[in-house]
Amino acid sequence: MSFVKFLPETVVKRLQNSWLEYRKIGLYYADLYNETPVMKEALNRLPPQVLVERDRRKAIAFDCNVKKIYLPENLWSDLEKDKIYTDQVEGVMQQVEKEFEIRRQFRE
């Protein structure tokens, strides 16, 4: 996907507004991850406010899915906040993966 950085900015914005459909129901990228054991432990470690906001987004997205509508444009998720949140979750997941690896090595 590295060709995206060579595209002009208007094209990128158009692609973000059309391709990234999760934004249209108010979700962030890291909300789409599957619930693996690593993800479960990572969610265990996030601060409670982050988890509360995640639950709110999940409820709104579920509602949109049932009604088969998109949110109005002003309620689409913000890309900067998305990046911050996704980086946070990714960081925690990497830490958890490292610890699981240490645990696996102990077993051998």
Next chain:
Amino acid sequence: MEEQRQYIRRISNHSYIIIQDTLINDYLQEIDIKRQLYQPVYSSSSFQETKRVAELSTLSNGLKVVSLSGGFTGPAVSLGLFVNTGSRFETQQTAGVNQLLKNMVFQSNASKIHLEVQREIEVMGSTAFAQASRDNLLISTQTLPTSSLQMLSIIGELTNPTLPYHEVRDTASFTNEESESLSHCSETSLFEDLHRAAYRGRTLGRPLVAPSCNLGNLSHEQVQSYANQIYSPSNMVLVGVGLAHKELVSEAEHITFGRQTSTGSSAANVQIPRSQAKYVGGDSLTYQTGSTSVALAFEGFAASASTKDLVASAVLQAILGSGSVQPLTAPGAGKTSRLFNLLEKSNGAVESAECFSFNYADSGLFGIYASAADATTDAATIVKQLVAELVAASRTSGQELERAKQLTKKHYFELCEQRSSALEFVGKQALYNTKVLTPEEFAAAVSQVTAEDVKRVASKILASRPTLAVRGNLDNVPTQDEISITLV
């Protein structure tokens, strides 16, 4: 013949192998060899007790290092760290943070995650524990001398915990369960009541057991801020038992102790009050069914008092001793102590009694704890007898005094026999005073105790206001004035 003898020795473990072609002579030699192999050797062991030496010095970063070498502590080494924190330094907002930090000692630190910390200690074949008291937090480890350097670096890392949010949260719920289980132990609750009444809820009277109602109020930032302040080298004492002092000091110089990260906003900056403990004296009455426990205490001696007074109060404690209706058949268990005789005199009113003496940095408690199994005995009868014993104990002489002195000496030596208690013995002295004494020096001081010393010490103790803590039958609890009158 030699080869045959070696052949027999090698296979003597396998008793089912039949030795072929042996003469009766060889068979007899085999029995002889077995007897030699399995005979215990009692005489002339090469292990001689060396003189115990206790040394104290300070490193360049402010860390105090104390070591006790010599004597019988076994081939292993005990390394420990006393942190000058405790429930006496808590405030209304931070109550319970010390028990939380004690449970977090072996969690993640800056170099290793919690799993690695605990695994590394176990892989070395060592044991470690953490203990939180009213005025110190002890991290104690026992290890073999070959891995003592690694253990020292581990201890240095333990003083720099990361305290992440999820670990603090999980440890808080564990601490909550711990407090809840401790609240069922009536002896613990009684001594909590005693301290609270004696120091009027301040400093040493603060709850040692973390109150569950406050554990939810402790925020992550408060815990971080508190840990930042207590984990600094000038606030700690490193103790080594079984190591040479110079080696310990030179190795400890290379290790960083204390928390390097000073994160945390100033909004959550926790104040740690370092105030003098003032003994006030008071009452604490709690209704309870099942049994009646009474603790009667007076102001004792601080650990900073003179050695003469400290050993004299220890002798007084040995005179009173302890007693219990459970049959104790071995001598040395206190059968000739005053409190044991009290149990026989009281016709079953009192079921067990024990004289306690706590010496904190700037204050102390000296008293008797007694309990009756059923709640039909009221507190007044128990207290009356205890007071009578306390007053009578000050008038002692002759063989009883000699017995008490010998028992006290034995107690001091016994403390230093075990590595873990030797660690606490020497470390607490270093924490409270500037001079560390060996048990031999304490024993020498005990030899010089006279009946006048005991009388003086007892009258000083009994001159303070009494503190009474009762859990159980509250029908007839005497007031402080009534107790003071009977003392005169």
